[in-house]
Amino acid sequence: MQYIAPTRPISMRRFFEKHGWSYLFVLPSMTTFTIFVLVPVLWAFVISFQKYSIRSGGRWLDPIYDNYVEAFTSLNGIFVISIRNTLVYSAFTVIANIFLGLILSSLIQPLTHRWRTFFRAAYYLPAVTSALIIGMTWAYIYNAQWGFANYILRLVSLPPVRWLSDPDIALASVTLSAVLTIPATAVVLYSAAMGSIPTEFYEAAEIDGANGIQKWWYITVPLIKSTTLYLVVLYTIASFEVFERIYVMVPSGVGNSTQTIVTQIYNNGFKDFNFGVASAQAFVLFVMIATVAALQFRFLQSDVEY
Amino acid sequence: MTRRFDPSTLMVWSVLLITTVVSTFPMYWLFANALTPITAIPPLTPILIPAFSLENFTRLLSTSKYYPSWMINSLFVSTAVTIWHIFFDTLAGYAFAKKNFPLRTIMFWLILSTLMIPIHVTFIPLYLIVRELGLIDSIWALILPGTANAFGIFLMRQYIQTLPSELEDAARIDGCNEFGVFWNVILPLCKPAIAALAIFTFVRNWNDFLWPVIALNKAQNYTLTVGVANMQNEFMTDWGIIFSGAALAALPMIIFFLIFQKYFLEGVRMGAIKG
Numbered sequence: 001m002q003y004i005a006p007t008r009p010i011s012m013r014r015f016f017e018k019h020g021w022s023y024l025f026v027l028p029s030m031t032t033f034t035i036f037v038l039v040p041v042l043w044a045f046v047i048s049f050q051k052y053s054i055r056s057g058g059r060w061l062d063p064i065y066d067n068y069v070e071a072f073t074s075l076n077g078i079f080v081i082s083i084r085n086t087l088v089y090s091a092f093t094v095i096a097n098i099f100l101g102l103i104l105s106s107l108i109q110p111l112t113h114r115w116r117t118f119f120r121a122a123y124y125l126p127a128v129t130s131a132l133i134i135g136m137t138w139a140y141i142y143n144a145q146w147g148f149a150n151y152i153l154r155l156v157s158l159p160p161v162r163w164l165s166d167p168d169i170a171l172a173s174v175t176l177s178a179v180l181t182i183p184a185t186a187v188v189l190y191s192a193a194m195g196s197i198p199t200e201f202y203e204a205a206e207i208d209g210a211n212g213i214q215k216w217w218y219i220t221v222p223l224i225k226s227t228t229l230y231l232v233v234l235y236t237i238a239s240f241e242v243f244e245r246i247y248v249m250v251p252s253g254v255g256n257s258t259q260t261i262v263t264q265i266y267n268n269g270f271k272d273f274n275f276g277v278a279s280a281q282a283f284v285l286f287v288m289i290a291t292v293a294a295l296q297f298r299f300l301q302s303d304v305e306y
Numbered sequence: 307m308t309r310r311f312d313p314s315t316l317m318v319w320s321v322l323l324i325t326t327v328v329s330t331f332p333m334y335w336l337f338a339n340a341l342t343p344i345t346a347i348p349p350l351t352p353i354l355i356p357a358f359s360l361e362n363f364t365r366l367l368s369t370s371k372y373y374p375s376w377m378i379n380s381l382f383v384s385t386a387v388t389i390w391h392i393f394f395d396t397l398a399g400y401a402f403a404k405k406n407f408p409l410r411t412i413m414f415w416l417i418l419s420t421l422m423i424p425i426h427v428t429f430i431p432l433y434l435i436v437r438e439l440g441l442i443d444s445i446w447a448l449i450l451p452g453t454a455n456a457f458g459i460f461l462m463r464q465y466i467q468t469l470p471s472e473l474e475d476a477a478r479i480d481g482c483n484e485f486g487v488f489w490n491v492i493l494p495l496c497k498p499a500i501a502a503l504a505i506f507t508f509v510r511n512w513n514d515f516l517w518p519v520i521a522l523n524k525a526q527n528y529t530l531t532v533g534v535a536n537m538q539n540e541f542m543t544d545w546g547i548i549f550s551g552a553a554l555a556a557l558p559m560i561i562f563f564l565i566f567q568k569y570f571l572e573g574v575r576m577g578a579i580k581g
Contacts, residue, residue: 012335018407019405019407019408021401021405021483021484022401022405022407022410022484023407023432024403024483025397025398025400025405025488025564026397026398026401026402026413028398029393029395029397029398029417029454029459030398031395032450032453032454033416033417033420033456035436035450035454036428036432036450036451036453036454037423037428037454038420039431039435040427040429040430040432041420041423041427041428041431043429043431043434044427044428044430045463047431052335052430054434054437058467068467075558083571094322100325103321104321104325106323107318107321108322109371117567117571119322119326120353120571121563121564121567121571122326122329122330123325123326123329124563124567124571125329125330125333125560125563126329126330126332126333126397126569127558128509128513128559128560128563128570129333129513129559130512130513130514130531130555130556130559130562131513131515132338132513132515132531132535132551133531133533133555133556134333134513134533136336136534136535136538136552137332137333137335137336138332140335140336140339140348140549141335144348145347145348146344146347146348146349146352147352148335148352151350151351151352153574181329181331182325182328184436184574185574188571188574188575189574189575192575203412227499228547236537237422237424240424241424241426243426243515243516244515244516245335247515247535251341262516265426265429266516266520269429270429270520272337275430278430279427279430282424282426282427282429285424285426285427286423286424286427287408289422289423289424290422293422
């Protein structure tokens with residue numbers, strides 16, 4: 001709207017008249033971001049190279065990367081075990097979530113609007129409940145004495161299982177509880193993606209004599225690829241960060257068998273107050289998540305839109 | 307299309323039915339137990355049909371003296387953080403969507419990139435900062451960091467980008483300043499996105515656990531999730547109280563969801579970040 005002659009240099013006053021409001025609008029958000037996210041991230045990076053105590057502050061380590069060495073070697077390499085546990089949990093959870101999400105959204109797609117809404121709501125209901133309470137409920141289901149899981153085993157005359165106290169089984173039990181939670185976000189996003197595929201594609205395939213399964217495999221699945229990729233990243237990041245479920249289902253950790261990356265960060269940081277090692281471990285998680293996010297970015301760039 | 311009793315139709319419906327049961331059963335069982343008077347260890351034959359008695363709940367409220375304050379704390383934190391995000395995320399989203407100012411892109415990417423950072427990285431410095439501010443064991447320790455969340459800014463920017471600019475220009479011609487344009491034109495047009503943002507922010511803060519458990523120490527200052535997690539230590543064998551405490555903590559969000567279902571599902575789609 002305002003005409004500024006291109007040759008005249010813009011004065012400070014002009015600059016603020018033009019952009020002052022914009023900076024004012026982003027100022028509150030930028031301020032809280034700086035104080036509560038950006039500064040903490042940078043500071044955590046510094047602390048990960050320090051021995052830090054609340055009383056005397058930080059002291060640089062010699063060698064500087066000592067926390068990272070300690071993170072991986074202390075207590076017989078429990079952190080390595082917890083990374084492995086996290087990866088096992090994530091692999092099963094992500095694959096199951098994508099698979100279930102894809103199948104269920106495909107199944108509800110041809111239904112009437114009313115039924116589709118009903119199923120999406122039924123699947124979504126557990127997602128509004130805190131992971132902590134879901135975890136508690138599963139801990140009751142797995143209770144060795146009066147839990148529902150062992151009741152089912154009794155019904156079919158199988159011996160009871162110590163779901164959460166047997167170190168060989170506990171991680172599998174926790175993973176199973178995550179697998180059996182229907183991936184609501186996947187169902188909703190897949191439904192939306194499937195709804196936006198032009199019907200001409202299917203009509204063309206019908207003329208070529210494709211049956212229902214062929215249409216699904218050759219048209220639907222490839223065209224929702226970018227949603228799949230997004231969901232893989234979303235669920236991978238979420239399962240890398242698994243904590244509440246473990247914290248409440250196996251508070252003791254059953255030896256090392258259910259330690260995950262975040263339980264290690266929590267234990268080192270806020271039980272042992274070993275801030276340096278906990279920060280180093282948090283940055284290992286950071287790198288893992290950044291790698292996953294970067295892979296998504298790489299794949300999306302080569303993606304074909306329709 | 308409407309052939310009944312087709313074997314494949316039967317299979318589809320049984321899959322849908324089974325997954326619905328699997329998905330909702332844990333919550334159902336929790337509520338069935340909570341609504342059946344239990345004072346010690348639950349019966350070996352699981353309670354599947356509740357007695358619809360509120361006895362556990364009345365015992366909960368008379369024995370667990372801090373439960374009401376946990377609920378008020380959760381309510382206060384979630385409401386305060388939600389109000390912040392409704393107003394300031396829309397404001398920032400408007401600037402990022404419609405204004406062209408130096409450093410805009412850098413600032414936006416800086417905020418967006420925090421969506422990729424595991425929040426756990428920030429907890430130790432955040433603890434030190436909050437401690438320095440004297441806010442440990444105060445609900446402000448949850449509210450202040452809660453205002454720094456990128457989801458809403460991203461959501462609002464995406465939404466405002468789709469709005470036509472003609473209305474803003476019309477308001478400017480009528481003599482509105484930039485804030486007037488935001489307040490009279492943008493904010494009312496953003497209602498659907500704001501509904502989704504408000505719901506997600508509220509639920510996220512209500513259900514938050516790890517940071518609250520770090521920042522709060524005294525029982526009277528807990529939020530609901532932290533309090534409920536600690537009930538197991540306090541009422542070790544009185545499972546009726548534990549069940550009803552957990553059920554009552556989940557109930558508000560379930561009711562909330564049933565009322566605003568449409569906005570939840572819409573919000574999941576709007577919030578999906580691709581590329």
